[in-house]
Amino acid sequence: MNLSATLLLAFGMSMDAFAASIGKGATLQKPKFSEALRTGLIFGVVEAITPLIGWGLGMLASKVVMEWNHWVAFALLLFLGCRMIIEGFRTSSDDEEPRQRHGFWLLVTTAIATSLDAMAVGVGLAFLKVNIIHTALAIGCATMMMSTLGMMVGRFIGPLLGKRAEILGGVVLIGIGIQILWSHFTG
Template sequence: MCLLVPGQDALMNLSATVLLALGMSMDAFAASIGKGATLHNPKFSEALRTGLIFGAVETLMPLIGWALGMLATQFVLEWNHWIAFFLLLFLGCRMVIEGFRGNDAEDAPPLRHGFWLLVTTAIATSLDAMAVGVGLAFLQVNILTTALAIGCATLVMSTTGMMIGRFIGPLLGKRAEILGGIVLMGIGVQILWSHYAG
């Protein structure tokens, strides 16, 4: 995800806010499809739970970035892509290993993901939103409205992604967890590539 370029007297309009919110929610959407695919027939309540966790984290991250931006720190901009990359690489490798390890017929897919696993994944996929929050500190924006828009978009996209994953999971069987891990690692690589590609 690209960071907004601070501009003098720049004011984000509704369409820009919506586009930003959708852009920030894409990583969470991709990750949630993988999460949904690895579960055993997840219900809508579980999809909504995942969406709420992803949405809440995605709402907080621009606010944290905005606060850091007000302090004029460069740490987030210099290291956020590496932190996201290694977190997603770790989570993805873990899923791939678990996918290869669980080859017994009696091994049933889990009914739900652990809370802290979802929070960690949400943080990893939302570090770009924190970097965007740093940029927003230099623009004339209502940071609360923007953060809520990003969070709501992520809630909807993550819940939808989980439900899409529900239908993909039975088709993939044991390979779903491996694919989900590869998706997470791919998101990490994409974040790193986007940063250095400008």
């Protein structure tokens, strides 16, 4: 695989994380760049690891991975999306301070859910002559950049949407899950 194909793959794999990070950024009270970078790093590391896992599984049993990865991603994104929507409809008390950052495990779970397609790509890459380490690093770096950018975009969208930003973020996550299922069933 040449450099341009690797970069196209890397940025293509980062789009789900970009969309999810916009929602994450919109739900925070003006996230700082350090929080955006933290989110980008978490998403990037997870997105770099999953094609490696997929590649290893592809060497062992690609059929099983390909049969279930879309269902796992859909279930995780549906769960996280519904959770965000419920939080968006909850009435907040005046004593409650706005969130300044997301919990580590929430970000890891979201990153895993949005990176399962990269695991499936890793399975496919197991059958091609590619340097999986370089490809995984490219995917991880692209995802880190796009997720950081998404958080900063969300920073500007959040104040415009207010509490509805969390609802919109949940809808985006559910939409990504539905898109993953749709892509699987339509080929």
